[in-house]
Amino acid sequence: MKKSCIAMLLAGGQGSRLYALTQNVAKPSVPFGGKYRIIDFPLSNCANSGIDTVGVLTQYRPLQLNSYIGTGQPWDLDVSDGGVYILPPYQSAGEKGSWFSGTANAIYQNIAFIEAYDPENVLILSGDHIYKMDYADMLREHLNHDAACTISVLQVSLEEATRFGMMNLADNGYICEFEEKPKHPKSDLASMGVYIFNWKKLREYLIADEKNPESSKDFGKNIIPAMLANGEKLWPYRFKGYWRDVGTITSLWDANMDMLSPELINLYDPDWPIASRSPVCPPSYTGENARIIHSIVTEGCEIDGHVENSVLSASVTVERGAKVVYSVLMPGTVVKAGATVEYAIIGENTVIEAGARVGTAPDGSDGWDVATCGPDVHVAPGQVIPAGAMIYSEEEA
């Protein structure tokens, strides 16, 4: 069945800079913002934009991601003429088969999947960005400008520009140059890693790139520069809204804190719901001694302590006398009486015993950072986990 646009979601990365949190799970399935996992954002954006066919490319630790996505029902992606598909690397007859060696190679290896839907255009997404975006609007611009590729760009400050892939524009508004992390940026338009390609064109470039042994088979490093070199029309789609890459502990913590500010990103907007798969829990119980200030709390929590400026996922327990400040508590974590958690990210089902201390408030020193306890960690009574520390369970899942 012919489709105007299908999406390919790159979800295979390890997320190595989140180490403790992605030891056993792929980055897109890391819990985020109380109710969600990171991948809920691009999946919900697809559903809300009317894109009903999504291939999710997995590679690193896909088990939890696979079961999380399932049939795609929470995102209304369980449709008969499309749907959400998990696409792991596979072996063809007579071949050894290989892992995805780059973002472009991952799509190359799934040309057959895309061809089955015979789409005019293909939307390429990352599984580690937090944002609300109408891809249908981007597709309209892409078609209006007859572009071979449309790249979603975000205006950033020139200091920030040195960390992104930057797009330089010609006078006619099309992209004329792409610079990866430039020392002296010439523009302030950063690529968000969201692309819409004309599928016929992309197919040609993927096949050509695959034959080039020098190529690192990456969209930003290889495909986009090759298209520019050949004079293809590349259009910048200017996105004005909240967008964060959550590839590091600091950015993950920051973005979670942003969820407390509806003026940055409004999660309560009924017109653009972010959907998630979540177990049915009873409502949260707040006890006689609970004090919850400027925080978000998800169902199944039992809170009788002090919670401030924090993000609590489902089924978190904060006992009487415990204190949780500027922290992110993932599903099932337990903070026992008298324990203090400050400026920390606590992974799923971690237990912080009575009187323990995790993290400290910023003291202005260079070494300070958010403390991280990986999933299933047991922090002993009275144990102190200093700021910036990252502890994790030795057990492999």
Added chain:
Amino acid sequence: MSKYHGIIFAYKDAPEMGDLTRERTVASLPFCGRYRLIDFALSSMKNAGITDVGVIMARDYQSLLDHIGGGKAWDMNRRSGGLRMLPPFGLPHSHQGNYSGTIEALNAVAPYIRDIQQDHIVLLVGSLIANIDLSAAIAQHEAGGAEITAICSDGPAVGLNHHYVLDEEGFVKEILLYRGDDATALKSLEGYIIHKDVLLRMMDEASARNDWAFHKHAMAAFLRDGGRMDVYRHEGYVCAVRNVAQYYNASMDMLKVENRRDIFPASRPVRTKTHEEVSTYFGEHSVSKNSLVSDNCIIEGEIENCIVFSGCRIGANTHLKNSIIMRGVTIGENAELSYIISDKYASFSDRTVLQGSEKLPTVVPKGSAI
């Protein structure tokens, strides 16, 4: 496929519930922040592996249909079998009101019951608040060899009408009708495990005599004729809500941790339709004491001893106490509300003062603007 088929009675109305059941059956009454009463019966079935289930309804069942949908939340949307919603069919045109009794309700769906593939049927009431371990009840039924096993409680239970008197062997000797809560006998949860043929025989015999009452007529006749009825004792919280005060008290019971552990055990989760997709925000000056709060709320004011369903908004400097507010209720700023039960999507403007009484909380109908 389970050897057991489920039937849930969701046709009963409760005149004493007033506005709370004006547009819904008791079985679809919202409860404990996110559930409907029928979730308990459906989840009990599901947790015992019973996914072929018929739900008998008579009228005002739109909200029930809306809630249950295809039965997805209870894994009852099966290709073969699964959930079947059973509105009245084959009733004479002259029949206007509700079913006069359980036998009439069963007879109204008699073709469905005759077509049931399984030999055994589990009957549950759709408006009972109890997390019944049907696997244990079934195991006892199979071991005991009685034709019927009745589910009952000898613990504290509210609102149960009927009681069983046992003989020396522990089988039911007699059913005492409408004895209130003070009887010393075992309290009936009106749930039964029964052989399909026995049920069909009881339906035939009772309707031949124009007797529509299940306990008063059919069960009494079954016992009189020497039928063997065993009892399964359910341990744990039970409440059958029939009026506003009972509904309010049962809701407040859920603020006690021991009742929640009992009603929502991890081993037998209560499932329900899900729609909330965002966590609840507690503001800078919010206070939330001894309360249950669902997702997708924004709480800026102070709440105490409350049950707050999803999608509610509570403005700054508002004090909400001893109250139940259902889905989508909006309360403005500087309001003072106590002992109210607000139905869905009601809105309270700034500085509203409304005080119900502890004995009889004030019910605010669905969609009211105050």
